[in-house]
Amino acid sequence: MRHVLILGAGTAGTMMANKLRKALPLAEWAITVLDRDTDHVYQPGLLFLPFGLYDESDLVRPRSFFLSAGIDLRIEPVDRVVPAERHVLLEDGTVLGYDVLIVATGTRIAPEATEGLAGPGWMETAFDFYTVEGAAALRTKLDSWTGGRLVLNVVDMPIKCPVAPLEFLFLADHFFQEKGIRDQVELVYATPLDGAFTKPRASAALGDLLKKKGVLLETEFNTATVDGESGLLIGYDEREVPYDLLVTVPVNMGADYVERSGLGDELNHVEVDKFTFLADDSDNIFAIGDASNIPTSKAGSVAHFAVDVFVDNFLQHIKGQPMTGAFDGHANCFIESGHGKGMLIDFNYDVEPLPGKYPLPGVGPFSLLKETEANHWGKLMFKWTYWNMLLPGREMPLPNSMSMSGKIPAEVSS
Template structure:
């Protein structure tokens, strides 16, 4: 009996076990998925919790209800992996042997990595929304905030869902306008990037949207610390940005066990071949989704498209055949812009977001790099698709690899993009 162990029962891990259980003979393969608890969280929903669009119950389901029959779910923290011995050590003392291992433990916010961020102002005037608890706490703070300086801040790239800080900023602007207090609030967007986003064309479009909404941008800001006494963030070049309410995206890092196992880089992401997702160190270890170091957005769509490529590659690899699938870094992201509208961006390793129509050329119904009602509705509809189609491993009528069909190219749109996400 061959053994597959998947570490992480989030988006990528759940999709993988649902797809592979159907493809791997039960009499030949045992499949085990490991996660720390039984709560599967719909992370795109965190964005909407602070504004009351979603309730907590709409973003949480029990993990065991999403795992198929014939897959063992182990609820435990991972202590370390002994890759040379094909063994996973759990913190409760149990061990799991494997023939093949998939690391899909994602990435998490680490406010402890920035001096002062977890100081006396944490969850008082300093909040995050990249965690379930943080998004819920921020909802209360936003309801009581009626004047002052609201600062939205990114510590460093890469972060999961790199458009989410912009989405929060646009939604905060609309939220304050609906309450009739926007003129009493100074809204500031602080980023380590030189512009609003990593991709030049999208950055220009999103930057102009910030300007139109009179949102100040503080670029190239590399935070050194949070000054709790002065209620300010301080950069390494000694710039100071004061705040009354700080919404920060802390440093994102992979799981600590990756470091303890000697499997990761300085941010605990597993180095893999960016096309096959196979570990660069071990021929029986893969990393999929946010847990890998691929130069693509750490977003749910990337996990979805990568899993589709991974499954075919895995079946070839365990059969001793060359892997023929090649992941292209495809990302497809809705960008909420407030007032019931949104944008859509579609890009990959080699091509930056372009204007046009998606998924059907000329017809859409989604517009690329353009604010529309349809894009907003598409983002809201995705929650149902996530629970009922994506996680169970059912096919979506979307191309796994990015297509140029429907996209508009000009000399100004063909400049190469940066891989820094």
């Protein structure tokens, strides 16, 4: 009996476990999934929590609910991985051996990594919206907030769902209008990037949208410290950005045990081959989803496309054959833009987001890099798809590799 051990029962780990269970004979392979807690959070929904559009009960389900029969789920934090011994040491002292290890513990916000951020004012005038606790506390704050200067600060890249900060601002613009206090609120986006987004054409389109919604941009702002008592962000270049209400996207880091195990880069993301997800200097450790350092968005869609490529590779790898599949970095993200509209972007390692239609060329129903109502409904419907199709590992009618059909290349459209 051989053993696959998957660390993390989030989006990537759950999909991976279910797909592998279908692909591997029960009599030959045991599959264990390990997590530190029992709650599976629908992370794309966190964005809506501060504005009262979803509540906690929409977003949290038991992890065990989504794992197929024949998968063993254990709840216990990891102390460290010991690659030389092919085992994982748990915090309670248990030793779990593996033949193949898959790291899928994602990435988390680390407010403590920025001086002052988790100090005075934290959860009073400074909030995150990447955790259920942070997003719920921010909702309470926004309920009674009467206006002032709201600064959304991305501390460093890469972050989970790099469009989420923009979506937050678009929804905030809508929210304050509905409340009748938009003229009392200044919205500011302080980002380390030199524009609204990382890729040029999407950055231009999203930058225009920010402008249209009256959001001020503070670009190439590298946050050094936060002075919670005075309500000030201070940059390494000594720029100061004052705030009344700070919505922060702190530094995103992989799990601490990744560092203790010597598997991570400077942000504790596992260093892997970007085509096969095999960890550097290893033949039996993989990392999938946000936990890895592949240069594409940290997003559930990426994990979904990656898992399918991975499973075929995995079946070759365990037979000692070369892995012939190569992941292209495909990402697909709905961007909620407020007032019942949304945008959609679809891109990979080599092709930046382009305008056009998705998934059917010329038809859609979704439009790329353009605000439409259909895109907004696509985003809302996704919650059902996520719980009912994606996590259980059911087949989705979408290609894993990015397709150029339906996209209008830059030289034609500009």
